[in-house]
Amino acid sequence: AQSVSQHNHHVILSEAASLELGCNYSYGGTVNLFWYVQYPGQHLQLLLKYFSGDPLVKGIKGFEAEFIKSKFSFNLRKPSVQWSDTAEYFCAVIQRGSQGNLIFGKGTKLSVKP
Amino acid sequence: DGGITQSPKYLFRKEGQNVTLSCEQNLNHDAMYWYRQDPGQGLRLIYYSQIVNDFQKGDIAEGYSVSREKKESFPLTVTSAQKNPTAFYLCASSPRAVLYEQYFGPGTRLTVT
Numbered sequence: 001a002q003s004v005s006q007h008n009h010h011v012i013l014s015e016a017a018s019l020e021l022g023c024n025y026s027y028g029g030t031v032n033l034f035w036y037v038q039y040p041g042q043h044l045q046l047l048l049k050y051f052s053g054d055p056l057v058k059g060i061k062g063f064e065a066e067f068i069k070s071k072f073s074f075n076l077r078k079p080s081v082q083w084s085d086t087a088e089y090f091c092a093v094i095q096r097g098s099q100g101n102l103i104f105g106k107g108t109k110l111s112v113k114p
Numbered sequence: 115d116g117g118i119t120q121s122p123k124y125l126f127r128k129e130g131q132n133v134t135l136s137c138e139q140n141l142n143h144d145a146m147y148w149y150r151q152d153p154g155q156g157l158r159l160i161y162y163s164q165i166v167n168d169f170q171k172g173d174i175a176e177g178y179s180v181s182r183e184k185k186e187s188f189p190l191t192v193t194s195a196q197k198n199p200t201a202f203y204l205c206a207s208s209p210r211a212v213l214y215e216q217y218f219g220p221g222t223r224l225t226v227t
Contacts, residue, residue: 009154034215042220043219101162102147104156104158106154107154
């Protein structure tokens with residue numbers, strides 16, 4: 001079955017630490033990739049997306065992600081986290097040619113200590 | 115303001131009762147979706163609709179029903195057949211079903227006792 005794996009369930013960092021959240025998917029074909037973020041009490045919102053082109057994608061709030069096709073990965077990074085980055089982060093994938101349904105990972109909760 | 119509205123924000127029901135969750139969008143999006151979010155489970159697709167008067171089951175459709183009579187509305191009914199209905203329900207829409215990102219509403223937290 002098609003799946004998206006997020007390696008860490010809960011990550012705890014201090015402010016200014018660097019962040020990398022792992023995401024791997026199981027499809028062999030062409031995919032569109034997304035990272036969504038859910039701040040406490042807020043809507044799920046799009047952080048960044050990859051459709052084609054430069055595999056290093058920059059999103060909002062200083063986040064970036066790198067698509068590595070050979071590793072089926074789309075890891076999310078931020079050089080220096082802030083307390084306000086405390087949220088749950090979801091990786092999601094659409095397989096091109098499919099019905100267009102997003103498949104989500106189980107999410108990674110990030111807690112940033114001030 | 116353009117966006118997706120879900121009402122109510124919190125909903126409480128007794129076991130055995132059907133309940134309908136509202137989802138409205140004014141983004142002129144063709145496709146709409148319902149997800150269920152449980153702690154540690156991510157988002158799981160319940161139903162989706164790519165056009166008016168048409169919808170398909172997602173991964174966990176049992177115990178749920180939907181309708182899509184208008185482009186802007188996609189209500190979800192949680193029936194008494196749903197064995198574990200207490201959850202956070204998210205509605206989403208996208209301009210077209212394929213290749214585009216989805217935009218999410220604020221969610222409805224349903225508690226059934």
